[in-house]
Amino acid sequence: MTSFSTTRIILAVxxxxxVFSNTMxxxxxxxxxxxxxxxxxxxxxEFKELVTLLEAKGIKTVIPPANIRIVDEQNNCAVWxxxxxxxxxxxxxxxxxxxxxxxxxxFYIVGERGEVPPEAFTRTIHIGGSIEAALYKKLNVIDRQxxxxxxxxxxTVAELHKYLLEKxxxxxxAPFAEGN
Amino acid sequence: xxxxxxxLLVSILLPVLAYADTLTVSxxxxxxxxxxxMKITAVYKNSSGTPITSPSTREVRIKNxxxxxxxxxxxxxxxxxxxxxxxxxxxxAPTGTWEVRGxxxxxxxxxxxxxxPKVATSTxxxxxxxxTASPAAGTYTAAQNVTLTRNETGTTYYTTNGTAPxxxxxxxxxxxxxxxxxxxxxxxxxxxGNSEAVKTGVYTINTxxxxxxxxxxxxxxxxxxxxxxxxxxxxxxxYQGVHYQWMGSGAKMTTGPAKQGKMDSLDGxxxxxxxCINVLGxxxxxGACHAGTGAxxxxxxxxxxxxxxxxxxxxxxxxxxxxxxYARTRNATTGLFEPNVGVDMNNVxxxxxxxxxxxxxxxxxxxxxxxxxxxxxxxxxxGTTADANYDxxxxxxxGNLTCQACHKFxxxxxxxxxxxxxxLDSTTxxxxxxxxxxxxxxxxxxxxxxxxxNHHIGRVACQTCHLPTYAKNANDTTATEATETNRTWEAxxxxxxxxxxxxxxxxxxxxxxxxxxxNGTSWGNNLTDAAVxxxxxxxxxxxxxxxxxxxxxxxKLYPFKYKTAQQPxxxxxxxxxxxxxxxxxxxxNYVTAINTGLANMGRTGDAWKTVTTxxxxxxNHQIPPASGNVLPCAACHKNTARINLPAIGYAIKAPLTTIxxxxxxxxxxxxxxxxxxxxxxxxxxxxxFCHNFSRATERGLSTxx
Numbered sequence: 001m002t003s004f005s006t007t008r009i010i011l012a013v014x015x016x017x018x019v020f021s022n023t024m025x026x027x028x029x030x031x032x033x034x035x036x037x038x039x040x041x042x043x044x045x046e047f048k049e050l051v052t053l054l055e056a057k058g059i060k061t062v063i064p065p066a067n068i069r070i071v072d073e074q075n076n077c078a079v080w081x082x083x084x085x086x087x088x089x090x091x092x093x094x095x096x097x098x099x100x101x102x103x104x105x106x107f108y109i110v111g112e113r114g115e116v117p118p119e120a121f122t123r124t125i126h127i128g129g130s131i132e133a134a135l136y137k138k139l140n141v142i143d144r145q146x147x148x149x150x151x152x153x154x155x156t157v158a159e160l161h162k163y164l165l166e167k168x169x170x171x172x173x174a175p176f177a178e179g180n
Numbered sequence: 181x182x183x184x185x186x187x188l189l190v191s192i193l194l195p196v197l198a199y200a201d202t203l204t205v206s207x208x209x210x211x212x213x214x215x216x217x218m219k220i221t222a223v224y225k226n227s228s229g230t231p232i233t234s235p236s237t238r239e240v241r242i243k244n245x246x247x248x249x250x251x252x253x254x255x256x257x258x259x260x261x262x263x264x265x266x267x268x269x270x271x272x273a274p275t276g277t278w279e280v281r282g283x284x285x286x287x288x289x290x291x292x293x294x295x296x297p298k299v300a301t302s303t304x305x306x307x308x309x310x311x312t313a314s315p316a317a318g319t320y321t322a323a324q325n326v327t328l329t330r331n332e333t334g335t336t337y338y339t340t341n342g343t344a345p346x347x348x349x350x351x352x353x354x355x356x357x358x359x360x361x362x363x364x365x366x367x368x369x370x371x372x373g374n375s376e377a378v379k380t381g382v383y384t385i386n387t388x389x390x391x392x393x394x395x396x397x398x399x400x401x402x403x404x405x406x407x408x409x410x411x412x413x414x415x416x417x418x419y420q421g422v423h424y425q426w427m428g429s430g431a432k433m434t435t436g437p438a439k440q441g442k443m444d445s446l447d448g449x450x451x452x453x454x455x456c457i458n459v460l461g462x463x464x465x466x467g468a469c470h471a472g473t474g475a476x477x478x479x480x481x482x483x484x485x486x487x488x489x490x491x492x493x494x495x496x497x498x499x500x501x502x503x504x505x506y507a508r509t510r511n512a513t514t515g516l517f518e519p520n521v522g523v524d525m526n527n528v529x530x531x532x533x534x535x536x537x538x539x540x541x542x543x544x545x546x547x548x549x550x551x552x553x554x555x556x557x558x559x560x561x562x563g564t565t566a567d568a569n570y571d572x573x574x575x576x577x578x579g580n581l582t583c584q585a586c587h588k589f590x591x592x593x594x595x596x597x598x599x600x601x602x603x604l605d606s607t608t609x610x611x612x613x614x615x616x617x618x619x620x621x622x623x624x625x626x627x628x629x630x631x632x633x634n635h636h637i638g639r640v641a642c643q644t645c646h647l648p649t650y651a652k653n654a655n656d657t658t659a660t661e662a663t664e665t666n667r668t669w670e671a672x673x674x675x676x677x678x679x680x681x682x683x684x685x686x687x688x689x690x691x692x693x694x695x696x697x698x699n700g701t702s703w704g705n706n707l708t709d710a711a712v713x714x715x716x717x718x719x720x721x722x723x724x725x726x727x728x729x730x731x732x733x734x735x736k737l738y739p740f741k742y743k744t745a746q747q748p749x750x751x752x753x754x755x756x757x758x759x760x761x762x763x764x765x766x767x768x769n770y771v772t773a774i775n776t777g778l779a780n781m782g783r784t785g786d787a788w789k790t791v792t793t794x795x796x797x798x799x800n801h802q803i804p805p806a807s808g809n810v811l812p813c814a815a816c817h818k819n820t821a822r823i824n825l826p827a828i829g830y831a832i833k834a835p836l837t838t839i840x841x842x843x844x845x846x847x848x849x850x851x852x853x854x855x856x857x858x859x860x861x862x863x864x865x866x867x868x869f870c871h872n873f874s875r876a877t878e879r880g881l882s883t884x885x
Contacts, residue, residue, distance in 0.1 A: 037676060066659075068546045069677040074509045074520045080679055103521075105512070110679065116767040118674050126676050131510050132468060133679040136762070141512050 034085045035120070036093055037062045039128025041073045046100040050127075053096055059089070069130045078106035078129030078139070081164070082122040087157040090125065094151060097127045098144050105141045106134040108168060109161050113137045138170040201226050203291040205240075205282035211298045215271045218297060222255055222263040222282045231261020237285035240265045245276030245299075255282070275299050305372035309334050313364065317381030323359035324383055328352045334370035344378050358383045386410075394502075394530050401525035404473050405489030415488040417592040421605055423471045424491060425479060426459075428603025432701050434726055440602035440706065442466075443477070444758075446781065450707040451602045454722050454745035454795050455548040455667060458707050458758035460780055464515070465761065469543040471495045474516035492517065496539055497532040504528075537574060538563035540583045549682070552651065552661045555598070556691070556741035557801035559661040561654035569804045570654040570661075578805070586610050586617075599702050599740065599798035600723040610800075612642040624879060631861065632813070632853070638878050639729075641698075641736040645811045646803050649690045650741060662687035668746040669759065670790060672768035681768030693739030693799055695823045697727030700734070708781070710754045714794070719744065720756065722795035729829030733878040737828075740796040747793055748774045752786040756793065817852060833872045842869060843885060 036054055040047055040063055054061050070076055079097065081090065098104050106129070110117050115137075142164075154160040201224065208219040220240055224232045242251040255263035263282075278299060283292045310331045315324055328336050336352035339345045342363040352366065361384045369375040386409065392399065400406075408415055422428040427441035427449065440449045444460040452458050459466050463476055470477075473492050480487065498506035506528045507520040519525050541563040548554030552561075561570065566577040573579040573586075588595045588608050595608035613622035620627040621642070628634050636645070651663035664685045672681040703724040705711060714721040727735045748757040748770075760776035763769070778786055816823050825831075832839055840846045849855050859865045866881035868874040876883050 039677060064676055067675070067677055068550055069675075072507055072509075072520065074507070076677070077509075078679075080676070108679075114766050115679060116681070116769075117679070121674065121676065124676075126679075128677070129679055130677050131512075132465065133677070135510055135512070135515050136464060136765075137679070 034082070034089050034123045034125065035060045035062055037064050037124055037126040037128075038097075039064055039070045039076050039126075040066065041070060041076045041101075041128055043073055043101070050096060050100050054093060057092060059093065064126075069132065070128065071130075073101055073103045073128075075131050076128040077101075077103045077131055078108065078134045079104055080108055080110050080121075080124070080126035080129045082117075082124045082126075083109050083111055083161070084122040085125055085157075087154060087160060090157070090160065091151055091154075093125055093127075095148055098148060101127065102144075104144065106131070106139045107142050107147055107164055108134070108137070108139050109164050112165060112168065139168050142167050201232060201284070201286055201289060201291050203282055203284050203293045205280060205293050205295045207280060207295060207297040209297065211300050212269055213300060214269055214273050214275075216269055218267045218269060218280075220255070220265045220267065220280055220282075222284070224261050224263065224284050224286070224291075226286075232284070232286050233257070233259065233261055235284045235286040236288075237283060237290070238263050239283045241279075241281045241283065242267055243279040243281075244274050245278060246274060247279075269299060273299050275301055305370070306374060307332075307370075308374040308376040309368040309370045310376060311336055311366060311368040311379065313366070313379070313381050317364070317383055319384040319386060321386055323357060323385060325355040325357050326364060326381075326383070327355045328366055328368075330368045332370050334368050336366060336368040338364060338366035340364055347375075359385060361385050392530055392532050394527060396530050399526070399530050401519075401529050403489070404492060405485065406529055407493045408485065408488055411493075412488070414592060415491055415493070416483065418471070418491055418493075419477075419483045419488060420481075421592050421594075422603045423496075423592070423594070423605070425477050426470070426603075427479065428605050430602060430604070431607075432597060432604045433602055433704055434701050435703050435709070436602065436706050440704070442602075444707070446708055448706050448708050452705050452707055452709075452722050452756055452758070453600065454743050454747070454793050455554055455664070456761060457745075457747055457756070460707060460758040460777075462761040465765075469546065473518075474510070474514075494528065494532070495543075496535045498528065498539065499531040499533045500536070500538060502527055502531050535582065535584065536563075537581075537583055548664060550664075551659055553664045553685070553687075554797075555801075556663040556743075556797065557647075557650045557799045559654070559659070561657040561659065561661050562801065565654040565656055567655045569809070570652050571802045572805045573803060574801070596800075599698055599725040599738070600704070600795050602702075602704055602706070618642075632856075635861075635879070638733060638875070639736055641738045643800055643803060644693075644695065644737050644739050646806060646809070647693065647739050647799055648804075648809060648811055648815070649692055650739070650799050650802050651689050651691050652802055653689050660687075660689060662689045663691070663741065664743065665691070666744045666746075669748070669764065669773070670746055670770055672764070672770075678765070680765035682765065691741070692822060694742040694796060695737055695739055695828070696725055696796060697729055697731065697735050697828070698725035698738045698798065699727040699731045701726045705756065707758050708755060711749055711756050711791070711793075717794055719792045719794040720749065722756075722793050724796055725798065729873045737823075739799045741799055742794065742796060744792055744794045746790050748777075748788045749791045750778065750781075750783055750786045750788050753783060755781075756791075757781065757783075757788060813853075829873060830871065832870050839870050 036059055038047065038050060038061060051061050079094065110121060150163050151160060203222060203224050205220065205222045212218055224235060226232055238255045238257065240251065240253060240255050241249060243249050251267060255265045258264050276299065277296050280295045280297060281292060283290065312329050314327045314329065328338065330336055337345045337347060337349040338352050338356065339349050340356070340362050345365050345367060347369065356364065358364065364381045364383060365378050367376050367378045418424055422441065425441070426443040427439050430436050430438050430440040433440060437447065437449050440451060442451055442459055444450050444458060444463065450458060450460065456462065467474060471492055472490050475490050478487055494506045504523045506523060508517040509520055511518050541558065541560055545551055545558050545560045545562065552559035562574045565571065566575055568575040568578040573581050587610060590606055590608055593606035595606045596610040597604050612618055622637060623634060624638050625634055651661060653660050665688050666686040667683050669683045671684040673684050675682050703726055705722050711720045713719065725738065725740070748759055750757050757774055757777045758781060759773040760780060763776040764773035774788055778784055816825060837846050860881065864882050866874050866876040866883045868876065868883055874883065875881055
């Protein structure tokens with residue numbers, strides 16, 4: 001092989017590496033098209049810390065308007081996960097949220113029980129959903145450590161969805177009967 | 181010869197034998213112990229069974245086993261042929277068989293008879309003793325000295341450690357001091373060896389000071405039934421109240437059954453409204469504001485402990501100023517409420533207080549699903565604002581009144597009822613003028629700035645003039661306190677917290693009230709009632725205040741919030757449909773929610789259409805300071821923008837010429853005020869001269885010229 005050919009090959013490799021590495025970097029980062037909503041449940045220190053942390057990672061954070069169902073962190077202990085939120089986003093956001101809000105215990109893919117949210121909500125992680133909704137939908141409490149392990153080990157978002165679907169299979173003795 | 185003698189003897193004796201008297205002698209016992217009384221009874225009759233009441237001899241003789249005669253005497257005549265004698269055996273009476281003989285003579289005929297009682301050293305005693313404790317077992321607030329009393333000679337045994345006593349246990353000799361809650365078990369054994377069954381008495385000693393004090397370490401949380409230990413009566417009162425039952429007396433309703441309210445039912449008692457329509461299918465969503473621990477209340481006049489313990493007293497009596505105030509959340513397994521983790525419930529129960537404004541507003545300001553949504557004249561801001569123009573009675577800078585300053589509680593029943601609310605909890609009236617508040621403002625002749633204003637008192641409610649607008653925006657809160665004026669179920673908006681679709685509201689601030697006469701009773705459309713169109717509005721009315729200008733004194737013109745909604749009507753039955761909020765919340769699908777609602781009502785498949793409903797809700801709060809805010813005369817008089825007085829009955833009853841010609845023909849006059857001052861204030865002519873109503877009685881006016 002001539003030195004010119006070698007050079008070409010080397011240049012080509014460098015070129016390809018440059019192109020694809022950017023792509024990989026881009027793919028490794030959470031999608032900029034999803035949103036994190038954090039209900040202000042009155043824990044100002046942790047709330048500010050989470051917002052700051054996420055925004056530092058370039059994640060768009062929204063504080064939903066106050067309403068009578070945003071009470072405190074024990075009543076707002078659910079995480080609603082939009083079905084189009086990328087896995088990497090979940091792997092970035094949820095460990096921090098769970099660390100700062102230790103009462104989070106319901107993790108749910110929105111739509112699994114038939115609710116039809118706005119399209120934007122399918123790309124939203126909502127931290128601080130109401131326990132009223134969780135019980136209404138007959139969700140199950142999921143052990144946080146188990147969830148974090150599963151989240152960390154998941155290779156695809158479908159894998160995580162499947163795990164949550166399985167964990168949230170309605171109990172026969174769920175406390176809230178539909179319509180009751 | 182012998183035969184003849186025998187015959188002669190029989191002929192002599194036969195009449196005697198045929199007509200012989202009968203004498204029976206008996207003792208009350210077969211065997212006696214020494215020292216006992218032997219009661220002897222004789223019955224003496226003739227041959228035909230007729231008692232012989234006056235024998236010439238009525239003797240009893242007693243011999244002991246040694247054949248020694250101890251007694252020979254007459255028996256007492258007890259009447260009707262009965263004769264008695266009592267003999268007391270000595271304590272050394274010989275044992276064995278004794279002889280008791282009765283010898284009676286009547287008409288020279290003697291009759292003798294015998295009975296043979298025995299005397300033994302003792303008789304068998306098989307009767308168990310009975311022991312009584314005094315005072316009886318129960319709950320006491322101080323130590324007790326318990327006395328155990330036996331009804332016969334013997335020994336009493338007892339324990340205080342809960343174990344069953346035996347004859348090896350402590351022997352009772354003196355009153356037992358019980359200073360702490362103790363289980364006392366005891367029994368007695370008599371000298372014959374008979375033992376009664378062990379008895380048990382639990383003495384509960386509650387010497388804890390009854391005051392709720394943070395330093396009272398003896399007062400501890402033992403669950404939602406904690407309060408029952410001392411407050412059972414209050415709990416029973418609360419149980420029957422509207423706050424707990426969500427039902428109550430329909431005495432102020434001219435429609436519907438005797439009991440009505442928010443609680444869902446299909447018997448016509450369940451209220452509809454133009455907000456969430458009806459509770460049917462939505463207990464869990466609505467029940468978060470219920471004064472209970474999550475279970476639906478059971479209507480019973482005799483609630484048991486478990487039912488009383490379902491009352492969450494702390495919903496109203498919690499102290500919001502302590503370090504970790506009471507807060508509750510649902511148990512993930514049962515769905516019932518329980519205290520939040522980390523709340524010091526011992527401190528919570530020690531520091532309970534009577535409700536403050538924020539306690540009441542925690543639920544009442546959020547009626548309809550959000551802050552300020554429903555009532556229009558209260559909001560969460562009513563609990564915290566210092567803005568007197570928002571509400572002079574509640575502003576922290578002015579009245580700072582508790583709710584119960586006006587809404588008096590009697591046995592946990594609250595005074596006051598919104599015109600649209602069905603149940604009446606208490607018959608105590610809420611009034612603006614009392615001995616303690618605005619005492620001079622209830623007179624037709626004095627108290628206000630002018631005579632004309634005084635005259636209004638009889639037929640115009642205070643808040644009509646003193647509440648120019650409602651749904652005001654407090655100047656020191658971030659929320660707007662806007663109230664809902666319309667709600668449509670045909671569209672929806674997403675609630676991310678509750679992960680559900682909710683009907684679309686329209687909200688507004690600074691709204692001018694609607695006005696109507698109200699006599700204190702109301703008309704309501706309940707679930708399963710046929711819907712009724714109000715010809716005035718053209719909409720299906722949900723609730724209306726009853727009243728007219730011609731009603732009796734006490735009926736007044738009040739300000740109301742006017743609220744509309746678009747909701748479904750069953751065209752087959754003509755009834756409003758309690759659509760399934762659960763279904764609607766899930767996907768915002770109006771049609772599915774209606775169909776589920778129809779199924780819940782037992783009307784699957786019925787045709788339906790969307791209609792507009794409306795209701796009037798009386799306004800009482802958000803009164804600003806009078807100065808600069810009270811409505812001027814021109815706001816209502818000769819000005820129909822705020823209120824069309826002629827349309828509600830104040831129009832003159834005939835053309836002016838007809839009216840004036842009653843007395844003098846049409847004349848020129850300054851203005852309406854002059855006309856009234858001259859004719860009513862001056863001439864004391866009754867309103868009925870010119871209008872279709874009278875105030876003759878209440879204002880002492882004349883109906884004749």
